[in-house]
Structures are given as structure tokens and as C-alpha cells.
Amino acid sequence: MSSDCSICSSITTILYLIPLLFALFVIPFRLISDTRRKSKTVAFFHPYCNAGGGGERVLWAAIRTMQKKFPDRKFYVYSGDTDATKEQILLKARQRFGIELDPTNVHFIYLHWRTLVEARHYPHFTMLFQALAGLVLSLEAWIRMVPEIFIDSMGYPLSLPTFRLAGSKVVAYVHYPTISCDMLDVVESRQQTFNNSSTIAQSNFLSWAKLAYYRLFACLYWLAGKTAHVVMVNGSWTQRHITAIWSRRDVSIVYPPCDVEEFMKIESVAERILEEKKTVRLLSVGQIRPEKNHKLQLEVLHDIKEPLKKKGYNVELCIAGGCRNEEDEQRVKTLKKEAKELGIEKELRFELNIPYENLIDELSKALISIHTMHNEHFGISVVEAMAASTVILSNDSGGPKMDIVKDFDGKCVGYLSITREEYAETVLKIVDEGRSQRDKIREQARKSLSRFSDSAFETHWNKQFENVL
Structure with missing residues (x-):
């Protein structure tokens, strides 16, 4: 019985304290704010x-x-x-x-x-x-x-x-x-x-x-x-x-x-680079944060290097990321170390805190834009990449899957992958399918982007x- 009374007494005390705290803090806070x-x-x-x-x-x-x-x-x-x-x-x-x-x-x-x-x-x-x-x-x-x-x-x-x-x-x-x-x-x-x-x-x-x-x-x-x-x-x-x-x-x-109109003005030279220099250029745009999963991009780069070499192509990956603080800078150092361990340091380049004009230049040279974050909330960089005529390869989840990289008028606008193997296979598929098919994807992708305009x-x-x- 005494235990029950003690519990009731505690509850009563708490109920009395709530209006007291409200009177002591919330009301003065509101009056001062007013x-x-x-x-x-x-x-x-x-x-x-x-x-x-x-x-x-x-x-x-x-x-x-x-x-x-x-x-x-x-x-x-x-x-x-x-x-x-x-x-x-x-x-x-x-x-x-x-x-x-x-x-x-x-x-x-x-x-x-x-x-x-x-x-x-x-x-x-x-x-x-x-x-x-x-x-x-x-x-x-x-x-x-x-x-x-x-x-x-x-x-x-x-x-x-x-x-x-x-x-x-x-x-x-x-x-x-x-x-x-x-x-x-x-x-x-x-x-x-x-x-x-x-x-x-x-x-x-x-x-x-x-x-x-x-x-x-x-x-x-x-x-x-x-x-x-x-x-x-x-x-x-x-x-x-x-x-x-x-x-x-x-x-x-x-x-x-998304500055769709401005990015659509970009004159892509990716196909010319592919044909003349035999180079497949990949671009990743996004802040250097753990959830962006840049490590997966390095693994994909490693996995496609030799298959593309056998087809007569070189490959390059440019990571254009925002670096906010010391933690982000440390992540870049870790990624560079991992790239060296994978033997791809010569194929990898970082453009940190890239200015707008330089980003436009990188987009114009990229054949494929790669995005690897699982459950990305939206994906502005995905939209910009599609507008700039790169072929998008994004994660099969979140905003890219639900809002952006989905068929438009029943036609393909880009590709989605989840695993390391799927990403590597899709990059090779994009290269193999030829310019005519890539151009169709680019055209359809651009048509689908009006809902994301300024x-x-x-x-x-x-x-x-x-x-x-």
C-alpha cells in the first residue's frame, strides 16, 4: 500500500511541476520574444x-x-x-x-x-x-x-x-x-x-x-x-x-x-574523347560524406579497369566533392590510400570544392555520371548530370529510384544499380551499347527533367x- 502511495505521490508531484516549469520558463521566453x-x-x-x-x-x-x-x-x-x-x-x-x-x-x-x-x-x-x-x-x-x-x-x-x-x-x-x-x-x-x-x-x-x-x-x-x-x-x-x-x-x-536549362546548354565532348582518346570518363559529384559511399566507386573503378583495357579503352574517375571540414579532408586521405591499395591511383582524380565553371567543364567531358549513395533523399547532382548529357548510373533506392531515374513515356532515361557487381556490369554495358543507344537515353533523360527546373x-x-x- 505504501509503495502505491509513493508512486501516486510522485506522479502528482510531476503533474504539479509541469505548469510550474511552464510558468517559470515558457511564458517569460514567449514574452521576451514578443x-x-x-x-x-x-x-x-x-x-x-x-x-x-x-x-x-x-x-x-x-x-x-x-x-x-x-x-x-x-x-x-x-x-x-x-x-x-x-x-x-x-x-x-x-x-x-x-x-x-x-x-x-x-x-x-x-x-x-x-x-x-x-x-x-x-x-x-x-x-x-x-x-x-x-x-x-x-x-x-x-x-x-x-x-x-x-x-x-x-x-x-x-x-x-x-x-x-x-x-x-x-x-x-x-x-x-x-x-x-x-x-x-x-x-x-x-x-x-x-x-x-x-x-x-x-x-x-x-x-x-x-x-x-x-x-x-x-x-x-x-x-x-x-x-x-x-x-x-x-x-x-x-x-x-x-x-x-x-x-x-x-x-x-x-x-x-536544378539549373536544368543552364546544364542543357553544355556541349558534351564525352563521345569525342571516347572515340579519339579511347578514354571512358566517369564523374561523381557530391559532398565527401560517408553515406555517399565513395569507396564503392573506387571498387567499381578497379573492377572495370581491366575489362575496358581489353576492349582498348582507358578509364578515369573524377570525384568532384564538397569538403566541409577536417573530417571530410580525412576521408579524402583515406580514399586516396584505398585507391593506391587497389592500384587505381593513376585513374582517380579529386576536384574538391569545385567552382561552378569547372564543374560545367567536368560534366562536358564525362561519359557516365556515377552516384552510389543508398537511399539518397533526392539527388540534385543526378538531375544535373542527366541535363548535361552524361549517362546516369545511380543507386537503385531513394529519390533517384522514386523520382528521377525512372522511365519517361515508357523509355529509358538512365540506369540503376545496387551492388558492386551490378555497377561494374552496367558501366561496361553502357560502353558496349554504342553511341546511338546512348544518344537515345540522353534525349529521353532531358525530356523528363522539366519538373525539376528553377x-x-x-x-x-x-x-x-x-x-x-
């Missing part, structure tokens, strides 16, 4: 705005279209790139993406605690600690300015309730769910992947503990997702997971802006943004 909120302001929470990846293209394209559509609004970016000036950041946006912004109406609020969200600080429980660090970083953002409209465009879920409690209208553009149904399935089925080590996969207890941790985090993620007024995602794969995990039916697909993005983005005006 006095500090700047009217007609739109702020993007994008701590790595100078990274030069697909997420940054969305950021700059969104600001560009809103500068034109809503000139009375003032636009801000919460940036952790304290080593770069406003002019340097905007210059990189122009050089990397060809996006010109009105510099008089975009302002940067620098965040000095960005280091807290870097994964290197959290070798264990990385996802949880990064989310909590994102909360701390969003509080720094709140200290520096409270906007009328807050947009998380980089995926820090706990920034959403922070600014919802502050009275801002909250928008989430989700590139990739922090936790997904697939991640839960991987742990539950005890598969070994880059984020589920063999030690955990082979242990009953560790797999059970990690699954419990993932499920608890999924509950936290669900609560955060509920606080957004508007939710946009970049494709069908992300929509499926966010709809399930956030239990929302108002998740809208807004495909990332103009399509602008229309859909502005339509969703108007819901919070």
Missing part, C-alpha cells in the same frame, strides 16, 4: 550555408525567388561560417551554383557555437547529442534575433519548437529525415551499414538497446515535427518517411531547384511560403 521580434523578417537557419552542397542550392534559390516575389520582406541567414564575409559567401553561391542574389536584402547573423553540432564531438549517441546541440545553437540564434518567419532549411529538428515557442511562424524544409523508418529497420534486422557497426549488428543486447534508443529519439523527432506550421520535403522518399514519423498529412513535395521550384516554394504570411 518584445524582440522583428516584423517582416524571414530567417533561414542554415549554419553551414557556405558548404556548397545541394542543400545550399535550395537555400540560395529560395532567397532569390522570395527577393523577387516579396520585396517588402527582409531576409536573414543564421550562419556558422564566421570565417567568411557576406561578400565571400555570396560570391561562392554565384560561382558554385550560378545564383545571383540582391546583396542589399540578404543579411547574415553569425553563430559562434556551431562547433557544438559537429559529429566529431559525439562518438556515441551522435544523433541525440547533435539534436541537443542544435537546440543550443537555435537558442544562440534566438538571442541574436527573433524573426517573424523562421525556416529550418538544414534539418535541426529542435530549432522548430524553439522558434514556435518564441511566436515565430515556423517552416521546415526537410532534405533528409534525422531518423527514418529505414534506419529502424536496419537495426531491427541487424544489418551492418556505415551507421550500424558489425559489433552492434552481431549482438542481441546491443541491437535491442540501439533500437530502444532509436525509438525514443523518433518520439522526440515526432514532437519537434508537430510544431512546424508548414512542412516541405525534397522528394517522394523523404515525404514517405516524414509523413510516417511526424504523423502529418500536410507534407508537400517541393523538388530542389521555375518549377519557384512556383511551388512561393505557394507553400504564402501559407505563413
